[in-house]
Amino acid sequence: MNNLYDIVVIGGGNAALCAAMTAAEDGAKVLILEAAPKAYRGGNSRHTRNFRCMHSGPLGPLIESYSEEEYFADLMKVTDGKTHEGLARMAIRRSEECLPWMESHGVRFQPSLSGTLSLARTNAFFLGGGKGLVNAYYRTAAKLGVDVEYDAKVTHLEVEDGKVVYLDYVQGEQTHRLAPKAVVVASGGFQADMDWLARAWGPAAKNFLIRGTPYNRGVVLADLLEQGVEQVGDPTQCHAVAIDGRAPKFDGGIVTRLDCVPFSIVVNKNAERFYDEGEDIWPKRYAIWGRLVATQPDQVGYVIIDAKSLELFMPSVFPPIKADTIEELAQKMGLPADGLRDTVDTFNAACGDTTGFHPTDLDGVSTSGLTPPKTNWARPITQAPFYGYSLRTGVTFTYLGLKVDDAAQCSMGNLPVRNLWAAGETMAGSILGKGYLAGFGMTIGTVFGRIAGKEAAKYAN
Numbered sequence: 001m002n003n004l005y006d007i008v009v010i011g012g013g014n015a016a017l018c019a020a021m022t023a024a025e026d027g028a029k030v031l032i033l034e035a036a037p038k039a040y041r042g043g044n045s046r047h048t049r050n051f052r053c054m055h056s057g058p059l060g061p062l063i064e065s066y067s068e069e070e071y072f073a074d075l076m077k078v079t080d081g082k083t084h085e086g087l088a089r090m091a092i093r094r095s096e097e098c099l100p101w102m103e104s105h106g107v108r109f110q111p112s113l114s115g116t117l118s119l120a121r122t123n124a125f126f127l128g129g130g131k132g133l134v135n136a137y138y139r140t141a142a143k144l145g146v147d148v149e150y151d152a153k154v155t156h157l158e159v160e161d162g163k164v165v166y167l168d169y170v171q172g173e174q175t176h177r178l179a180p181k182a183v184v185v186a187s188g189g190f191q192a193d194m195d196w197l198a199r200a201w202g203p204a205a206k207n208f209l210i211r212g213t214p215y216n217r218g219v220v221l222a223d224l225l226e227q228g229v230e231q232v233g234d235p236t237q238c239h240a241v242a243i244d245g246r247a248p249k250f251d252g253g254i255v256t257r258l259d260c261v262p263f264s265i266v267v268n269k270n271a272e273r274f275y276d277e278g279e280d281i282w283p284k285r286y287a288i289w290g291r292l293v294a295t296q297p298d299q300v301g302y303v304i305i306d307a308k309s310l311e312l313f314m315p316s317v318f319p320p321i322k323a324d325t326i327e328e329l330a331q332k333m334g335l336p337a338d339g340l341r342d343t344v345d346t347f348n349a350a351c352g353d354t355t356g357f358h359p360t361d362l363d364g365v366s367t368s369g370l371t372p373p374k375t376n377w378a379r380p381i382t383q384a385p386f387y388g389y390s391l392r393t394g395v396t397f398t399y400l401g402l403k404v405d406d407a408a409q410c411s412m413g414n415l416p417v418r419n420l421w422a423a424g425e426t427m428a429g430s431i432l433g434k435g436y437l438a439g440f441g442m443t444i445g446t447v448f449g450r451i452a453g454k455e456a457a458k459y460a461n
């Protein structure tokens with residue numbers, strides 16, 4: 001048994017790195033156990049673009065201000081109120097101090113991206129994306145004396161009398177046992193375990209794609225829950241978005257996300273619309289579309305746009321399907337041609353005055369007498385050529401996780417596990433009951449990673 005380390009951090013993404021750096025700065029000897037190989041380190045954080053940040057005035061790349069109340073109202077809207085208000089407000093308030101902390105630990109920012117991701121006031125974009133952030137943090141962690149083991153898959157934490165007494169991990173064909181003073185779990189959700197997803201969702205889950213790392217299989221989460229560590233969240237709730245149906249099964253990342261929905265109509269395999277594509281601005285609504293597509297036949301959807309909308313959104317890594325007529329587009333996409341023609345004609349007839357069209361604001365350009373309606377950005381689909389994308393449910397991370405308090409500490413039977421903390425996606429269900437707000441996962445990971453690292457170091461010291 002090796003007890004050279006004060007703290008072991010399980011996971012290698014944003015939350016894990018924030019915890020490790022904070023603990024090291026407080027004098028602890030820290031080891032990160034990352035299940036992925038070095039080239040794939042960083043978990044889902046590799047695929048992020050930004051984090052959502054409260055600020056009382058211009059801050060770094062952020063313009064104007066974004067108050068706690070507005071931030072919380074945005075969160076309440078996407079979660080339908082299924083939010084732990086105390087923890088959510090704490091994360092929101094502490095996000096403001098995170099941005100300069102991130103800069104001091106190597107992260108660089110850039111101006112907001114344009115189009116449907118125009119978030120210059122609310123979200124700070126990373127220069128080099130999530131991979132730039134992850135690499136910067138690993139460099140800083142190394143300077144602070146943090147050790148990292150890659151391909152290190154934690155299989156078990158032994159919890160006795162309210163305390164983690166040791167943990168086991170496998171690396172290659174070797175099993176290792178460590179007895180640190182404290183443990184921080186930041187190893188994500190269970191979304192890459194397709195069997196677990198299917199147990200929660202039913203057979204439909206087999207058709208889901210996993211946007212992020214294939215290494216988030218929930219092994220540590222399951223191990224702790226089986227031992228009675230308090231859980232939180234619904235296994236069917238997750239951050240799921242509609243992604244390009246041509247994306248790979250795992251690790252397609254953010255470049256497979258489709259941001260064209262507000263300027264389109266979306267139909268199922270029967271060429272029928274099923275939801276309001278213009279309900280709200282895209283960063284506040286993109287996360288509902290994964291679940292919407294999941295409820296459709298064969299868990300697929302299809303985006304239909306015309307030439308005048310092609311340049312209004314961030315493109316997918318895959319080019320759209322192109323055709324000169326709606327009927328030809330239907331044939332290329334495997335949709336009933338007559339059905340799609342009828343749906344497009346019905347939609348076009350319901351569109352009214354479009355002179356107020358504005359692609360980045362709620363413009364009130366809506367349909368009349370159509371079910372479901374389109375309440376913004378409703379312009380007839382008439383200008384050839386026509387374009388289409390297939391949609392599949394892309395799961396980012398699951399919300400079933402470890403319940404934590406405002407010190408990021410885990411518990412058993414309403415008593416704290418004395419030396420166990422959690423941060424990031426593995427405890428995000430403590431705050432998120434459903435839905436998602438763009439950039440909020442990075443906020444949770446950064447805030448709770450720093451808290452977990454500080455509390456673990458305080459205990460270890």
